[in-house]
Amino acid sequence: MSCFHEGPNFLAIDPDQCIDCSMCVPLCPVGAIYSEHDLPEDQRHFVAINAELARRPDWLPLRKAKGPLPDHADWADHPDRLSLLIR
Numbered sequence: 001m002s003c004f005h006e007g008p009n010f011l012a013i014d015p016d017q018c019i020d021c022s023m024c025v026p027l028c029p030v031g032a033i034y035s036e037h038d039l040p041e042d043q044r045h046f047v048a049i050n051a052e053l054a055r056r057p058d059w060l061p062l063r064k065a066k067g068p069l070p071d072h073a074d075w076a077d078h079p080d081r082l083s084l085l086i087r
């Protein structure tokens, strides 16, 4: 079973599948993944958001690795990506 569930413009990590092994942390090209132990205080609200989205029936588990989107670097420092999240 995959930890990652894919939505229209976001990947959510299922907390019921994640064993916090941290293998995905260095693989994110924009440093958007944190071990739960290292999660900055101002990012803690993403734990509940990931849990909610990963349980949506239309957010299916990611079965194959995908490379970064061509414009991923443009979004790395966007100040309010959460407002753009499509549920």
Ligand code: SF4
Pocket (backbone or CB within 6 Å): 003, 004, 013, 017, 018, 019, 020, 021, 022, 023, 024, 025
């Ligand atoms: S920390 Fe490990 S178990 Fe959790 S999402 Fe990343 S690779 Fe999967």
